[in-house]
Amino acid sequence: MQDGIGVTDRPDISPAEDKTPGSREKGLNRVLEIFEFLHTTQRAIGIGDLAKGVNAPRSTTYTLVRSLVDAGLLEMAGDGNRVYFGKKLYLYGMDYVRGNDLLRRGRQEVDDLSRQTGETSELCMLQSGRYTIVHSSPGTRPFRISSATGLQIPLPWTASGRLLLAGLERADIEDMVSEDDLVLPDGRRLKLDDFIADIATAKSTGYCVTSGLVDAYTKCLAAPVFSVPGKVEATMCLVVPIDTSREKTDELLILLRQRAARLSIAA
Amino acid sequence: MQDGIGVTDRPDISPAEDKTPGSREKGLNRVLEIFEFLHTTQRAIGIGDLAKGVNAPRSTTYTLVRSLVDAGLLEMAGDGNRVYFGKKLYLYGMDYVRGNDLLRRGRQEVDDLSRQTGETSELCMLQSGRYTIVHSSPGTRPFRISSATGLQIPLPWTASGRLLLAGLERADIEDMVSEDDLVLPDGRRLKLDDFIADIATAKSTGYCVTSGLVDAYTKCLAAPVFSVPGKVEATMCLVVPIDTSREKTDELLILLRQRAARLSIAA
């Protein structure tokens, strides 16, 4: 029997870290795992496969899914055998946006910046210790470099990561960065000390530029957004081709930092 | 002891229907109630008050809230003692939008229509048997009639409600409409038969206009959005002053129906 039937066109999602082999799991935790799983797969999935994916008993999964569908947090997708996120989650998400000035205004600034420059622009935040793209606006290049909203990437891979950690103690930083995080997609390995030095530099200069980190073709410009003075709440960033000229880069950096500063004012 | 301490500036949210007095409640259900409660209050709330609001033991509430905050579904708000929806819910909500053509395109159409006409425009859907404003764009009037996204209103109060139920059996309609739903905000009482007749009319004409139903000052124009031919998946609607001229109304109706039809095409 082949495992992971039906989703084998993906790197086969790791079957959820088995904590204690046959141990019972709290229903709520199962639900949280289901959400994360759906978030990573980004598509509707059959209940059987879902059970496999989150490593939960089939019977339990059926029960939970039914509850969630009844509540509207999940919905049965088109053909009636797969589930995905539901309207309720969208509504709650909009509630969050409404209650969150920074996000609401940040989305606007990002969209404007992207229209103004034609480049891909993103709003990034820390999400439970990980770098997260919270909003992204594609830009107008023929081959745009897009990464999905909600994508989580190791902090050391990004310019924003260096800014988001500015002001933290060394110990805190070590806690948030695993060994694996220091290995870039192309196999190169960053030194933790270099990363920490980068953070200090970013903090003092008030911006950060990285080249060819996540991939060989892009450069990433990032500027901090402060909630209270000194506390970096988010970053705005621009993703541009790596061969963008020095002058052009500086010009973009000015626009970027202006908008990031504007966002900081009344947060 | 006064009940509902701390949130007494609101019509005092009903302390959650007590099903069986002292009975134990499943954790997941408690969580669902918490979400609904936050959705109705639309503001961050202290954990103690939250426990009261959902009628749950304090200890349980603390445990659940901690789980949810750790998971990022809730966040501790500013002063550090109140909770509200978290970033994760926003991300999941965006996943839903991405996976849902109709919603994504519907939001666009609504925004465009609102800009084009200057009137408040909304996208509405059935959400677990209730009329729900899924997206709303304010329009440009000095005193705009706005209702919050995610608001749930009795079906008989709205033009959209009449369209959303088109095609359902009489029995199904009766199930979805309670006695209370037939009583308008001003105290007038609709006859169920009249409502069902309205639905039939709306179905055959392909649009619906109601005047002074939810309040005395507005008129509501609605047009259906079909998923498969015959099945009303959503409605688009315009909210205009009740004294809008016949000609103006007809003109708006044409624009509205055009866009609604466009939405229906490829859903």
Added chain:
DNA sequence: ACAATTTGTCTCTTACAAAAGACACCTGTA
């Protein structure tokens, strides 16, 4: 047509999460 799966529903058992309640700790105020 016949396996071989998978799906959705159901039952029963017991491990464990929900609830009760006690605790120390902060307020504000009388």
Added chain:
DNA sequence: TACAGGTGTCTTTTGTAAGAGACAAATTGT
């Protein structure tokens, strides 16, 4: 100062939800 009210954390008990598994029905492939 003592009091009344709220937080946030712990421990203990027990009702019950998670899980194992069996089932018929639907779906696959050969």
